[in-house]
Amino acid sequence: MTFPYISQIVVNNCYTYQNFRIPNYELSQIRHIILTGKNGSGKTTILNRIAFLLSQLHDGKDREKGINDLKNTIRANMKHSLRNSWEQQLQYYNDIDLKYIEGNANVLIEHPEDYIISFFKAHRKVDLKEVETVTKEVEFIKLFKQNDTSGFINQFKQYLVNKKVYEAFDYMNSNDLKINQSKLFFDNLTLTLRSIFKDDQLELDFVQESFEFYLKLKDDRKVTFNQLSEGFSAYLSILMDLLMRADLLRKDKINYSLEPEGIVLIDEPETHLHLSMQYEILPLINKLFPKIQLVVATHSPAIISSLKNAVIYDLTSKDGASDWVLGSSFSELMIKHFGLENEYSSFADKIIFDINKAVRENSIDNLRAILIENDRYLTPSLRLEIESQIISINSRAD
Numbered sequence: 477m478t479f480p481y482i483s484q485i486v487v488n489n490c491y492t493y494q495n496f497r498i499p500n501y502e503l504s505q506i507r508h509i510i511l512t513g514k515n516g517s518g519k520t521t522i523l524n525r526i527a528f529l530l531s532q533l534h535d536g537k538d539r540e541k542g543i544n545d546l547k548n549t550i551r552a553n554m555k556h557s558l559r560n561s562w563e564q565q566l567q568y569y570n571d572i573d574l575k576y577i578e579g580n581a582n583v584l585i586e587h588p589e590d591y592i593i594s595f596f597k598a599h600r601k602v603d604l605k606e607v608e609t610v611t612k613e614v615e616f617i618k619l620f621k622q623n624d625t626s627g628f629i630n631q632f633k634q635y636l637v638n639k640k641v642y643e644a645f646d647y648m649n650s651n652d653l654k655i656n657q658s659k660l661f662f663d664n665l666t667l668t669l670r671s672i673f674k675d676d677q678l679e680l681d682f683v684q685e686s687f688e689f690y691l692k693l694k695d696d697r698k699v700t701f702n703q704l705s706e707g708f709s710a711y712l713s714i715l716m717d718l719l720m721r722a723d724l725l726r727k728d729k730i731n732y733s734l735e736p737e738g739i740v741l742i743d744e745p746e747t748h749l750h751l752s753m754q755y756e757i758l759p760l761i762n763k764l765f766p767k768i769q770l771v772v773a774t775h776s777p778a779i780i781s782s783l784k785n786a787v788i789y790d791l792t793s794k795d796g797a798s799d800w801v802l803g804s805s806f807s808e809l810m811i812k813h814f815g816l817e818n819e820y821s822s823f824a825d826k827i828i829f830d831i832n833k834a835v836r837e838n839s840i841d842n843l844r845a846i847l848i849e850n851d852r853y854l855t856p857s858l859r860l861e862i863e864s865q866i867i868s869i870n871s872r873a874d
């Protein structure tokens with residue numbers, strides 16, 4: 477059985493626009509989908525609706541059953557305080573429909589626990605719960621099934637502590653298979669952290685007495701997960717969730733090389749990230765989880781040009797971009813994809829305005845003045861433009 481990756485999002489209504497499809501054609505193999513568009517164009521609405529439809533499937537309800545259940549619930553509870561919310565959910569079914577590469581979503585309905593479905597909203601900050609004791613794994617499996625991403629992430633430290641404690645039992649019982657699996661998990665986590673922090677000496681230290689984990693960096697700084705900066709925290713929140721989910725699946729299937737399949741939705745992965753990390757985040761997720769389809773909404777040229785296997789769709793222009801994006805400079809993307817008038821800042825716009833005025837007036841003095849006044853800010857191309865205009869005015873005067 478193959479996992480039903482999304483082949484097309486049929487948007488009937490996302491408040492701002494009606495009746496269009498993302499992309500314009502149905503995908504025949506797994507590709508990531510990246511949504512762009514101006515503020516208020518409907519990106520978050522579309523992600524929310526997809527998350528809703530997938531969570532319904534996860535609860536065992538296909539479209540027909542979902543709609544029927546809601547109608548029956550509303551009918552039987554006409555005066556209930558949740559009535560508005562049920563009616564809204566009924567509306568969600570009208571807003572969007574999903575098409576899948578393998579035709580239908582039965583696999584997800586029948587075996588929800590075998591796949592990863594996660595939705596990361598635009599505002600992310602990890603607030604890991606303090607760990608006081610070891611908990612049962614059943615609790616995690618319950619959370620996993622609930623699809624509650626933020627509740628799940630905040631349990632990350634608990635998850636790590638549990639693993640350490642169970643590892644000790646495994647040593648006592650000489651359970652080599654489990655010891656190896658646990659070691660693989662922590663090795664994998666350390667490698668991922670090293671790659672994120674650009675620190676090949678980073679170690680994850682566990683302090684038994686306080687049930688606390690420290691990231692030990694190469695400059696000897698030690699930080700807990702909760703002390704991380706907003707950027708690292710936002711970045712890690714996504715990876716923590718996926719690493720835990722993948723680990724639970726691998727344990728369940730007793731197959732540590734299992735590549736989990738699924739769909740992960742991320743609203744504005746660029747949140748809090750420096751441009752270089754924006755460029756890395758999706759490729760890292762794709763490398764760690766190659767069988768997961770990403771559906772992402774973004775405003776970032778670094779994000780849209782970071783992934784090879786992606787279709788990019790702009791809600792404002794209803795235009796699909798694809799491979800040329802990878803070979804484009806950020807400034808080209810700003811103009812061609814994000815629809816800005818030019819690649820310059822408003823400060824540079826003013827300089828360009830002054831240059832054009834001086835050229836119209838044939839004023840070499842003014843051009844020279846622009847060169848001197850803006851000496852510190854001129855890009856090589858603007859400097860060249862001014863110098864060549866001076867030469868050209870000069871040669872006309874001869």
Ligand SMILES: Nc1ncnc2c1ncn2[C@@H]1O[C@H](COP(=O)(O)OP(=O)(O)OP(=O)(O)O)[C@@H](O)[C@H]1O
Pocket residue numbers: 490491492513514515516517518519520521522
């Ligand atoms: N519950 C609602 N009822 C009515 N209109 C809504 C509702 N939720 C969102 N909208 C409107 O739908 C439009 C799309 O909003 P959405 O948040 O999806 O945009 P977006 O593309 O994610 O924008 P941004 O880039 O600013 O995050 C907006 O005009 C918004 O005001």
Ligand SMILES: [Mg+2]
Pocket residue numbers: 519520521598743773
């Ligand atoms: Mg949004």
